[in-house]
Amino acid sequence: MALLTKTKYLAGLQCSKLLWTLINDKASIPEPDESQELIFDTGTDVGVLATSLYPEGIKVSEGNFMENINQTKTLLDKNKPLFEPGFMVDDLFSRGDILVPNDNDTWDIVEVKSSTKLKEVNIHDVSFQKLVYEKAGLKIDKCYVMHIDKTYVRNGDIEPEKLFIKEDITEQVKEFEVGIKERVKDMKAVLNGKKPKIDIGNYCNNPTDCSLTDDCWDFLPKGNVFDLTRGGKRSWELYSKNIIKIKDIPNEFKLSEKQEIQRQAALTGKPHVEPANIKKFIDGLNYPLYYFDFETINPAVPIFNGMSPYQKIPFQYSLHIQETEDGELKHVSFLADHKKDPREEILKSMQENLGTEGTILAWNQSFEIGVIKELVANFPEYEEWGSQTIKRVDDLIIPFRQFNYYNSIQKGSASLKNVLPALTDLSYDNLEIGNGADASSLYHRMVIDELQPFEVEKIRTDLETYCTQDTYAEVVILKELRKLV
Numbered sequence: 318m319a320l321l322t323k324t325k326y327l328a329g330l331q332c333s334k335l336l337w338t339l340i341n342d343k344a345s346i347p348e349p350d351e352s353q354e355l356i357f358d359t360g361t362d363v364g365v366l367a368t369s370l371y372p373e374g375i376k377v378s379e380g381n382f383m384e385n386i387n388q389t390k391t392l393l394d395k396n397k398p399l400f401e402p403g404f405m406v407d408d409l410f411s412r413g414d415i416l417v418p419n420d421n422d423t424w425d426i427v428e429v430k431s432s433t434k435l436k437e438v439n440i441h442d443v444s445f446q447k448l449v450y451e452k453a454g455l456k457i458d459k460c461y462v463m464h465i466d467k468t469y470v471r472n473g474d475i476e477p478e479k480l481f482i483k484e485d486i487t488e489q490v491k492e493f494e495v496g497i498k499e500r501v502k503d504m505k506a507v508l509n510g511k512k513p514k515i516d517i518g519n520y521c522n523n524p525t526d527c528s529l530t531d532d533c534w535d536f537l538p539k540g541n542v543f544d545l546t547r548g549g550k551r552s553w554e555l556y557s558k559n560i561i562k563i564k565d566i567p568n569e570f571k572l573s574e575k576q577e578i579q580r581q582a583a584l585t586g587k588p589h590v591e592p593a594n595i596k597k598f599i600d601g602l603n604y605p606l607y608y609f610d611f612e613t614i615n616p617a618v619p620i621f622n623g624m625s626p627y628q629k630i631p632f633q634y635s636l637h638i639q640e641t642e643d644g645e646l647k648h649v650s651f652l653a654d655h656k657k658d659p660r661e662e663i664l665k666s667m668q669e670n671l672g673t674e675g676t677i678l679a680w681n682q683s684f685e686i687g688v689i690k691e692l693v694a695n696f697p698e699y700e701e702w703g704s705q706t707i708k709r710v711d712d713l714i715i716p717f718r719q720f721n722y723y724n725s726i727q728k729g730s731a732s733l734k735n736v737l738p739a740l741t742d743l744s745y746d747n748l749e750i751g752n753g754a755d756a757s758s759l760y761h762r763m764v765i766d767e768l769q770p771f772e773v774e775k776i777r778t779d780l781e782t783y784c785t786q787d788t789y790a791e792v793v794i795l796k797e798l799r800k801l802v
């Protein structure tokens with residue numbers, strides 16, 4: 318009989334096919350990528366920090382599954398907080414974060430999360446723990462979720478008592494417990510039965526992105542209704558009517574203006590182009606042009622003074638500079654020493670290289686502007702420079718977000734990675750680092766792990782290549798836009 322664990326219970330709430338696959342076809346579950354690995358590690362580190370709030374607590378051995386369960390049984394008599402206690406009963410297994418004893422022979426559950434707010438899935442998580450603990454004979458009094466306070470500002474050593482917020486969720490858990498025994502019974506039947514036939518649904522990315530989407534969504538053809546920009550309910554409505562391709566959407570079906578552009582592009586097989594609006598955008602740019610892009614890390618636990626949880630810290634930028642429209646392209650880059658706080662050095666470097674006039678062209682400027690504002694807030698002597706610099710930022714995403722140009726290859730998206738193949742032969746496919754999340758995770762690895770010099774060198778080279786590609790992509794896209802007008 319397969320064990321129903323907390324992780325599987327949460328998967329089962331999302332989709333029974335996912336639950337079945339986790340037990341019966343593990344090989345088809347993709348390995349976590351670099352950024353997912355970092356999220357797991359962050360969760361572990363945050364969990365360890367939280368245990369420092371219970372100095373009398375005892376860590377239960379995690380190494381061996383049965384050893385953890387047996388040790389938990391023995392340690393219960395000590396009446397001390399237990400970290401990572403594991404219980405197995407009736408083919409159910411739960412290992413929580415912290416169990417805290419009370420004077421009246423009851424225990425409190427404390428579940429630690431690295432997020433900055435309570436989520437519904439956390440309440441389900443604790444409900445399952447409570448069920449297993451009670452089946453094992455414990456009396457549970459209060460249930461808590463301890464998550465990170467995003468208003469915390471580091472000043473010296475981390476102060477766990479200020480970093481965390483402990484929310485009492487006892488009443489919510491009572492509500493979520495209704496029907497849990499039936500749900501558990503149904504899930505056990507799924508685990509031990511045949512693979513369920515489940516169609517795709519909005520549960521595929523709710524509450525989390527299911528790791529099996531590549532398999533389950535694979536049958537959809539190119540140009541399908543889920544490419545509709547802001548498709549939401551409309552895409553599902555079309556799918557439920559068996560209208561799968563955008564080009565098959567009937568005339569009378571109400572679409573937004575941008576979705577209608579997508580439909581026309583699918584029908585004609587040609588890109589949609591609004592030369593006058595593109596020209597207006599290009600005419601608003603001033604030379605010298607600075608094509609600019611940041612890479613950042615945003616650790617859950619602040620690593621430098623003055624930082625808040627999840628604050629974005631830029632560690633790298635790439636800058637292509639063009640003095641005139643046909644002028645030579647100059648490239649400048651910055652990649653911080655991962656052993657140091659990069660903030661002041663990157664500010665200095667930007668001040669040196671971004672000049673005082675001309676447009677700074679970003680892709681999705683709110684990100685670049687937000688990062689500059691946060692940097693300047695930490696280093697007020699750069700305030701004047703920061704406010705002047707921000708005024709010069711313009712956004713190359715605008716013609717694409719406004720659908721002044723749209724090509725079906727973009728799949729309804731105006732992201733740089735989707736626009737680039739629509740206008741050029743360039744792509745990120747052959748790069749070691751293919752997206753910002755992996756760039757950030759790899760840099761973060763260099764900060765927190767003791768890597769070998771050759772590993773550091775490789776990561777730094779890959780980061781340089783990736784970030785350079787981002788701004789070079791902007792150069793090429795603008796060039797292609799010019800050709801269209």
Ligand code: SF4
Pocket residue numbers: 331332333334335515516517518520521522527528529530533534
């Ligand atoms: S992708 Fe969707 S249908 Fe497939 S297992 Fe995941 S949630 Fe279920």
